[in-house]
Amino acid sequence: MDGAELTCIVHVHSVYSDGTGTVAEIAAAAARTGADVVVVTDHDDTRAAAEAGWRDGVLVAAGHEISPGHGSHTLALGVPRPVRHRGRPLAAVLDEVHAAGGLAFAAHPFSRGGWLLGRAGRAAPFGDLRLGVDGIELWSLVTDTLEHLHSPWRLLRFARDPDAVLADPPAANLAAWDAIGARRRMPAFAGLDAHQYGIRRGGRVVVRTMPYERTFALLRTHVLLDAPPTGDAAADTAAVGAAMAAGRAFLARDSLADATGFRFGAAGGGPRMGGEARFEAPVELVARAPADCELRLWRDGRLVAGEAGARELRHVARGPGVWRVSAHLRHRGRLRTWVLANPVYLR
Numbered sequence: 088m089d090g091a092e093l094t095c096i097v098h099v100h101s102v103y104s105d106g107t108g109t110v111a112e113i114a115a116a117a118a119r120t121g122a123d124v125v126v127v128t129d130h131d132d133t134r135a136a137a138e139a140g141w142r143d144g145v146l147v148a149a150g151h152e153i154s155p156g157h158g159s160h161t162l163a164l165g166v167p168r169p170v171r172h173r174g175r176p177l178a179a180v181l182d183e184v185h186a187a188g189g190l191a192f193a194a195h196p197f198s199r200g201g202w203l204l205g206r207a208g209r210a211a212p213f214g215d216l217r218l219g220v221d222g223i224e225l226w227s228l229v230t231d232t233l234e235h236l237h238s239p240w241r242l243l244r245f246a247r248d249p250d251a252v253l254a255d256p257p258a259a260n261l262a263a264w265d266a267i268g269a270r271r272r273m274p275a276f277a278g279l280d281a282h283q284y285g286i287r288r289g290g291r292v293v294v295r296t297m298p299y300e301r302t303f304a305l306l307r308t309h310v311l312l313d314a315p316p317t318g319d320a321a322a323d324t325a326a327v328g329a330a331m332a333a334g335r336a337f338l339a340r341d342s343l344a345d346a347t348g349f350r351f352g353a354a355g356g357g358p359r360m361g362g363e364a365r366f367e368a369p370v371e372l373v374a375r376a377p378a379d380c381e382l383r384l385w386r387d388g389r390l391v392a393g394e395a396g397a398r399e400l401r402h403v404a405r406g407p408g409v410w411r412v413s414a415h416l417r418h419r420g421r422l423r424t425w426v427l428a429n430p431v432y433l434r
Contacts, residue, residue, distance in 0.1 A: 090312050090313045090314035090315050091311075091312045091314065091315040091316060092309055092310070092311055092312075092347060092348070093123040093124050093146075093309070093310050093312065093316070093327060094121070094122050094123045094124070094307050094308075094309055094339075094341070094347065095122065095123065095124040095125070095126065095276075095307060095308045095309070095310055095327060095336075096117055096120075096122050096124065096125040096126065096279060096281075096303045096307055096308075097126045097128075097162075097224075097276055097277065097278045097279065097307075097308050097331075098126065098128050098152070098162060098194065098224065098227070098278035098279050098280050098281065099113055099125055099126065099127050099128065099279060099281045099299070100127075100128070100129055100130070100152075100280075100281065100282045101113055101127055101129055101135055102287065103129040103132045103134045103135055104129035104130040104131070104132050104152075105130065105282055106129070106281070106282045106283055107282065107283045107284070107285045107286070107287045107292045107295060108283050108292065108299055110127060110135050110138040110139075110147060110149075111138070111142070112299070113125060113127060113147070113299055114142040114143060114145050114147050115142075115143065116298075116299035116300040116303055117145045117147075117299075117303055118142075118143045118144060118145045119300055120300060120303045120304045122145060122303060122307065123144075123145065123146060124145065124146045124147075124148060124310075124327055125145060125146075125147055125148070125303070126148045126149075126150060126162075126164070126327075127139075127147065127148070127149045127150070128149075128150045128151055128152045128162045128163075128194075129151055129152065130151070130152050130154040131151060131152070131153065131154050131169045131172075132151055132169060133149065133150075133151045133166070133167065133168055133169055135147075135149040135151075136149040136167070139320060139324070140320040141318065141320055141323075146316070146320060146323055146324065146327070147320075148164070148320075148324040148327060148328075150162055150163050150164035150165070150166065150189075151163055151166070151169055151170075152194055153169075153170050153172050153180060153184075154172070155172045155173070157211075157214075158198065158210065158211040158212050158213065158214065159177050159180075159193075159212075159213050159214040160193075160194040160195065160211060160213070161180065161181070161184070161191050161192065161193060161194060161213075161220070162191070162192040162193075162194050162224070162278070163184045163189050163190070163191055163192075164189055164190045164192070164324070164328045165187070165188055165189035165190055165324075165325065165328060166184055166187045166188075166189035167187065170183050170184055170187075171183075177214045177215060177218060178218055178219075181218055181219050181220065182219075185219065190221045190222075190328045190331070190332050191219070191220050191221055192220060192221055192222045192223065192224060192276070192331070192332075193213040193216060193220045193222070193223045193224060194213075194224050194227065194278065194280070195211060195212075195213075195224055195227035195230040195231070195278070195280060196212060196213035196216060196223050196224065197212060197213075197231075197257065197259060197260045197263055198210045198211045198212045198227075198230055198234065199212070199234055200234060211230075216267055216273070217270075221274065221331075221332040222273065222274035222275060222276060222331055222332055222334070223264070223267075223273060223274075223275055223276075224275075224276060224277070224278035225256060225260055225261075225264055225275035225276065225277070225338065225427070226256035226257075226260065226277045226278070226306065226338055226427070227278045227279075227280050228253075228277070228278065228279045228280065228281070228302070228305060228306045229279060229280040229281060229282070229297070229302075230280050231256065231257055231260070232245060232249075232252070232253065235257065236252075246296055246297065249297075249301070249302075249305055249342075250305070250342055250343070250418070250419075251419060253305065253306075253340070253423070254421060254423045254424065255423065255424040256338075256424060256427065261388070262388060265385075265387060265388030265409060266388075268387075268409040268430060268432065269387060269409060272334065272361070272363055272432055274331060274332055274333065274334035274336070274361055274429055275334070275336075275338065275427075275429055276308040276331050276336055276338065277306045277307060277308045277338035277339070278308075279302055279303070279305075279306060281297070281299060281302045281303070282297075283295050283296075283297060283298055283299045283302070284296045284297055304341065304342050305340065305341075305342045306338070306339070306340055306341075306342075307338075307339050307341050308331070308336050308337070308338060308339075309336060309337050309339055309346060309347065309349070310327055310330040310331060310335060310336045311330060311335040311336065311359075311360070312326050312327070312330055312335075313326075314326075333361050334360060334361020334362070334429035334430070335359065335360060335361050335429070336360070336361070336429055337349055337351070337360065337426055337427060337428040337429060338426065338427040338428075339425065339426050339427075340416075340423065340424060340425050340426075343416050343418050343423065343425050344377075344378050344416060344425065345377065346376075346377065346414075346425065346426050347377060348375075348376075348377040349374075349375065349376055349377060349414065349426050349428070350373075350374070350375045351372070351373070351374045351375075351411075351412045351428040351431070352372070352373065352431060353370050353371065353372055353373070353431055354370075354371040354372070354373050354401075355371070357370055357371075357431075358431050358432070358433075359431070360428055360429050360430075360431065361429040361430070361431075362431060362432070363431075363432035363433075363434065364431075364432070364433060364434070365433075365434055366404075366406065366407040366433040366434060369403050369404060369405045370403070370404045370431075370433060371401060371402070371403050371404075372384065372401070372402050372403075372404055372410055372412075372431060373399065373400070373401050374399065374400045374412040374414075374428070375398060375399050376397075376398050376399070376414050376426065377398070378398065378416075379396050379397065379398055380396075380397070380398070380414045380415060380416050380425055380426075381393065381394070381395045381396070381397070381414065381415040381416075381422065382394045382397055382399075382400040382412060382413075382414050382415075383400075383412065383413045383414075383415065384400060384402050384410065384411075384412050385410070385411050385412070385413065386404070386408040386409070386410055387408045387409050388409075400412065404433060406433075407433045407434055408433055409430045409432055409433075410430055410431045410432075410433060411427075411428060411429070411430035411431075412426075412428050413426065413427050413428070414426035414427075
């Protein structure tokens with residue numbers, strides 16, 4: 088039984104790098120959206136750590152985004168100071184994170200670049216996902232969306248009404264994730280890369296686009312802890328990071344409907360979401376949703392079962408594979424991804 092489910096906003100930038108909000112303002116925005124955790128990851132800067140902790144019922148966790156100019160950006164959690172990257176191979180950077188007892192998650196690993204920002208919009212993919220990353224930002228809200236908007240009209244529409252534009256994570260991201268999963272476990276989470284682009288003057292933001300509060304409501308990561316939070320911010324932050332690295336998490340478009348309570352795993356005490364086990368006999372997989380939706384079950388990236396207008400899907404896995412489930416809701420006349428769960432790996 089799960090000890091607690093926490094709704095997390097991951098990958099946010101503050102005034103300590105290229106965001107326009109203070110840590111206190113970011114925490115307040117997260118609280119207004121009903122989130123439990125917000126993970127601040129400024130570029131090559133760990134000053135937010137001095138302001139981390141429980142604020143107004145929200146756990147502010149502070150890491151940093153290791154940001155080489157060529158890409159291979161890494162969200163580092165649990166590392167006390169910025170990790171040097173200039174002129175160093177990626178493997179050495181990841182080794183330093185792990186030697187410090189931290190976790191390393193690949194940020195926007197499937198970045199392809201886009202027309203929007205000209206030279207600044209060049210691709211920033213992750214160099215080699217075969218190296219020791221602890222998970223990937225499978226759906227990077229701002230990066231993936233802006234790279235796939237191919238006209239000023241679509242950009243304006245997204246700025247005005249994001250829910251009208253967002254539909255699904257990029258298919259290429261999912262295909263790459265499935266291919267990686269065939270070789271090794273690869274926990275995934277949703278990241279925002281939120282900056283609240285704008286202008287800050289005199290201690291306040293006078294011009295803003297994509298405000299934190301609105302962005303925080305769009306896409307989140309729900310983590311499943313073995314025990315409720317303790318109130319000790321350091322211990323609770325470590326528990327959130329460990330759940331992400333274990334794949335005990337799912338991605339959710341909570342702006343479509345609250346996904347709290349979604350579960351996926353093997354019946355009868357088998358592997359849970361993110362778990363791995365040796366396939367020795369048929370395994371019944373069960374997905375449960377908190378609202379009627381279309382549930383789809385995927386094996387190695389191929390759709391094998393589905394239920395429409397359902398809250399539960401059961402399927403007997405009769406062979407090994409990377410088994411994952413997605414849930415979809417109809418919104419404004421279009422079926423959209425609502426939940427994407429980490430797989431059960433049967434080898």
